[in-house]
Amino acid sequence: MIILKKLLIILVIVMICAAIYILGNAGKNDQQSALLDEDAFLLIAHRGASAIAPEHTLASYQLAMDMGADFIEIDLQMTKDGVLVALHDDTMDRTTDGSGKVAEMDLADIKKLDAGAWFNAEKPDRAKDEYVGIQVPTLEEIFTAFGDSANYYIETKQPAESEEMEEKLLELLDQFELLDESLSKGKVIIQSFSSESLKTIHELADDIPLIQLIDDSEQVIPSPETFELYREYAVGIGVSHREADEAYIAAAREAGLLVHPFVVDKLAVGKKLKSRGATGIFTNDIEAVSSLK
Numbered sequence: 001m002i003i004l005k006k007l008l009i010i011l012v013i014v015m016i017c018a019a020i021y022i023l024g025n026a027g028k029n030d031q032q033s034a035l036l037d038e039d040a041f042l043l044i045a046h047r048g049a050s051a052i053a054p055e056h057t058l059a060s061y062q063l064a065m066d067m068g069a070d071f072i073e074i075d076l077q078m079t080k081d082g083v084l085v086a087l088h089d090d091t092m093d094r095t096t097d098g099s100g101k102v103a104e105m106d107l108a109d110i111k112k113l114d115a116g117a118w119f120n121a122e123k124p125d126r127a128k129d130e131y132v133g134i135q136v137p138t139l140e141e142i143f144t145a146f147g148d149s150a151n152y153y154i155e156t157k158q159p160a161e162s163e164e165m166e167e168k169l170l171e172l173l174d175q176f177e178l179l180d181e182s183l184s185k186g187k188v189i190i191q192s193f194s195s196e197s198l199k200t201i202h203e204l205a206d207d208i209p210l211i212q213l214i215d216d217s218e219q220v221i222p223s224p225e226t227f228e229l230y231r232e233y234a235v236g237i238g239v240s241h242r243e244a245d246e247a248y249i250a251a252a253r254e255a256g257l258l259v260h261p262f263v264v265d266k267l268a269v270g271k272k273l274k275s276r277g278a279t280g281i282f283t284n285d286i287e288a289v290s291s292l293k
Contacts, residue, residue, distance in 0.1 A: 034186075035070060035071075035151060035184075035185075035186030035187075036185055036186045036209060036235065036258070038253075038258065038279060039279075040279060040280070041274055041278070041279060041280055041281075041292060041293070042070040042071060042260065042279065042280030042281075043068070043069050043070050043071075043280065043281065043283060043286060043289060043290070043292065043293060044069065044070065044071045044073050044153050044260060044280055044281065044282045044283065045060075045061070045064030045065075045067075045069035045071060045072045045073055045283065045286055046073050046262065046263050046282040046283055046284050047060065047073060047075065047088060047284070048060025048061040048062075048063065048064045048072055048073070049061075049063040049064040049067060049069070049284075049285075049286055050284045051126075051265065051284040051285035051287075051288075052126055052285070052286075052287070053119070053126070053128075053131065054095070054115060054116040054118070054119040054131050054134060055088065055095060055119075056074070056075060056086040056087055056088060056095070056115075056136070056137070057086075057115055057116060057131075057134050057135075057136075057137060058134075058137050058141070058142065058145055059116075059130070059131065059134060061074075061142065061145075061146065061150070062145075062146075064286055065146070065149075065150055067286040067287060067290065068286065068290060068293065069286050070151060070280070071150075071151045071152065071153040071189065072146075072150055072151070072152060072153065073153040073154075073155065073282060074086050074139065074142065074152060074153070074154045074155065075087060075088040075155045075157050076139060076154060076155060076156055076157055076165065076169065077089075077090060077102040077103070077157055077158065077162070078102070078103060078158075078162035078163075078165055078168075079102060079103070079105060079106060079107045079110060080103060080104055080105055080106050081106045081107055082163075082164075082168070083107045083138055083140075084138060084139040084140075084165070084168055084169060084172065085102065085107070085110065085136050085137065085138050085139065086136065086137050086138070086139060086142060087102060087136055087157075088157070089102075090102055090103065090157065090158055092105070092110065092113060092136075094118075095115055095118060096110075096113040096114060096115045096118070096136065097113055097114040097117060097118065098110075098112075098113040103158070103161060103162070107138065110136050111135055111136070113135070113136065114132065114133055114134070115134050115135055115136045116130075116131030116132055116133065116134035117131065117132045117133070119131055120132065139154075139169070139172055140172055143172060143175075143176040143178070144176075147176065148176075148177070148178060148183060148187065151186065151187055151188070151189075152178070152187070152188045152189070153189045153191065153211075154169065154188065154189070154190050154191070155190075155191045155192055155213070156169065156190065156191075156192045156194065156197045156198075156201075157192075159192065159194050159196070159197035159200075160194065160196070160197075165197070166197060166200045166201050166204065167204070169190070169201075170201070170204055170205055173188060179205065179207075179208070185207065185209055186209065188208060188209075189208075189209045189210070189211060190208055190209075190210050190211070191210070191211035191212075191213055191238055192210075192211075192212075192213060193213040193214075193215060195212060195233075198210045198212060198233055198234060199233050202233040209235045209236075210233055210234040210235060211234060211235065211236045211237060211238050211258070211260060212230045212233075212234040212236075212237050212238070213237070213238040213239075214237055214238065214239045214240075214243075216240045216242070216243070221247060221248050221251050222251075224251070224254075224255060227251065227252060227254075227255035227257060228255060230255075230257060231255055231256055231257060234257070235257070235258055236252075236257045236258025236259060236260060236279070237252055237257050237258070237259055237260070238260045238261070238262055238282070239252075239259065239260075239261055239262070240261065240262060241261035241262065241263070241264050241269060241273060241281070244259065244261040244273060244276070244278060245276070246276045246277075249273075249276045249277045249278055250276075250277060253277050258279040258280070259277065259278045259279055259280075260278070260279065260280045260281065260282060261273050261278055261281055261282070262281070262282035263281075263282045263283060263284060264281040264282065264283050264289065265283055265284050265285040265288055265289070266288065266289075267288055267289050267291065267292070270283070270289045270292050271292065274292060
């Protein structure tokens with residue numbers, strides 16, 4: 001009888017632990033699923049917390065996560081030796097102490113450059129000693145640092161000049177199990193101005209949410225037919241907040257597309273876009289717009 005009671009107690013404990021585990025994972029999955037909900041409003045940290053720390057650095061991404069960003073946004077460039085690095089420009093000139101095209105430099109040479117001192121000089125009120133000597137991170141280093149604790153909003157830059165950029169990106173996502181079925185849609189979003197790049201990704205992995213970026217120069221509302229073409233491979237669009245008036249956003253939403261305007265650093269502008277039906281914004285300054293959540 002005593003043995004039976006002990007077995008029953010152990011069984012109850014196991015069942016309680018299992019229930020806690022299942023409910024915890026369900027809550028996590030619900031939260032991830034909500035990232036693509038049409039009623040959600042996302043704060044996407046543009047190049048990390050780039051108003052507060054050197055853009056596209058581990059420090060910038062960490063700060064954005066600490067401040068509650070829904071996503072860290074990562075621009076991808078490819079080095080001469082085929083490594084994906086986080087950098088907006090196709091040259092090193094603006095955000096490092098070096099110069100030259102990324103595509104013409106090996107990773108080893110890029111790693112010798114200082115990617116933080118420029119920020120201290122440009123924004124002395126935000127300067128920190130630890131930013132001096134900070135490096136340009138590879139995408140692999142970013143995934144190693146944050147794993148599945150972060151949500152990633154990744155842009156393919158210059159994909160037409162970067163052979164197999166999409167394949168290399170997908171390989172890394174797979175290597176770090178960021179495409180695992182246990183992770184709900186929304187853990188990784190990929191964006192590009194290149195529809196060809198997005199279509200390539202869609203053909204290789206059609207379950208990854210894609211965002212079609214629209215150039216600032218395209219000032220007219222795309223036709224319903226154009227929106228429908230986007231909808232064949234993308235879940236949404238990214239458009240300059242200056243073009244995203246009420247009619248523009250309404251037309252995109254009518255077509256079933258999410259709308260993420262860029263780049264919004266003023267709370268009043270963010271409020272206006274949210275009231276018009278935008279489903280999120282890219283921002284350099286998470287602090288300034290955090291109350292939109």
